[in-house]
Amino acid sequence: MEKTKKVLILTGGGDCPGLNAVIRGVAKRARKEKNWEVYGSIEAFNGVLNEPQEIIKLTSKRTAGIHIRGGTILKTTNKGNPIQFPQKQADGTIKFIDRSDELVKKLNDLHFDAIINIGGDGSQKISKTLFDKGVPIIGVPKTIDNDLSATDLTFGFQTAVQIATDSFDKLVTTAESHHRVMIMEVMGRDAGWIALHTAIAGGAEICLIPEIPYDIEKLVKRIELRYKKGRGFVNIVIAEGAKPKDGTITASAGEKESEHVRLGGVAFQLSKQLKDAGVKAEIRETVLGHVQRGGSPVAFDRVLASLFGVKAFELALEGKFGHMVALKNNSIVSVTLKEATKDYNFVKKDSYLVQAAKGLGISFGD
Secondary structure, three states: OOOOOOEEEEEOOOOOOOOHHHHHOOOHHHHHHHEEEEEEEOOOOOHHHHHOOOOEEEOHHHHHOOOOOOOOOOOOOOOOOOOOOEEEEOOOOOOOOHHHHHHHHHHHHHHEEEEEEEEEEHHHHHHHHHHOOOEEEEEEEEEOOOOOOOOOOEEEEHHEEEEEEEEHHHHHHHHHHHOOOOEEEOOOOOOOOHHHHHHHHHHOOOOEEEOOOOHHHHHHHHHHHHOOOOOEEEEEEEEEEOOOOOOOEEEEEEOOOOOOOEEHHHHHHHHHHHOOOOOOEEEEEEEEHHHHHOOOOHHHHHHHHHHHHHHHHHHHHOOOOOEEEEOOEEEEEEHHHHHHHOOOOOOOOOOOOHHHHOHHHHHHHO
């Protein structure tokens, strides 16, 4: 009789449409092998580190039909990096400590034969660190920002773009009716993929992304071209990490236990800049925020996430640890975690996507 083997799944970082489809994909493929049991860690690695531990068995009942649901049944956190783990001190301050060796010991004690870590750039850097310490780990790329360079696309991105485009379409009609400038802020801390795709899909006049700092005077001139005798309208898409050429991003201090500053509010900053620069038209701001992360994944993301889940488990069967699944040239492949975390996927200024957007008359303020 074959020895029963165990695989542990976890989801880390921000939530994302398609996470449940990956979990289901891993679980359904694993059950075909008869001698594999599937488990999930609650809130990424916190489920392993917590006392008592929060690890659940992913039965067929638990994973049935979850591929159509947004979020993650395993919950998630961006405050559980085992390499920089937030620990509250006696005086109430937060100190970040390295608990990776403790985590490795706990995983070894649990006798898991494979760990599947579903997450973005930060999560896969954790995967690489744990693999180097001997953990049998496989990565699955997840981010609505599409900012992992080792895969052509990440699941969740198409859903986020669809949500943003639907919202943008609604703002176009009210901008036209009231002769307004409408500014819509979307996610995109360091990469402007959501903003760029939304601008092209929605027909924006202006698209502002982190990779191309903008000149406010050029934006004013672009807006003025759209108005005659006070009538006209302009729709702007701006990524939360966009910044002017002579300024910085709009950010506030992050939550106490988070490693990151908190972005958001750039739409209001841009609105003030435009008014100060002499724009006479009425300006309104809309911040989509976490709406982009929620809801049921579109069909494309369900398919991609499901394929990633199946591939991740098959890599475990092959003993191909230290790899991350990826979409390359319309094929599901694997890349090493070292390759996966080597380069950040920025929008390149000279890419055809940016040049085509400019060909469509979209201004980046550069």
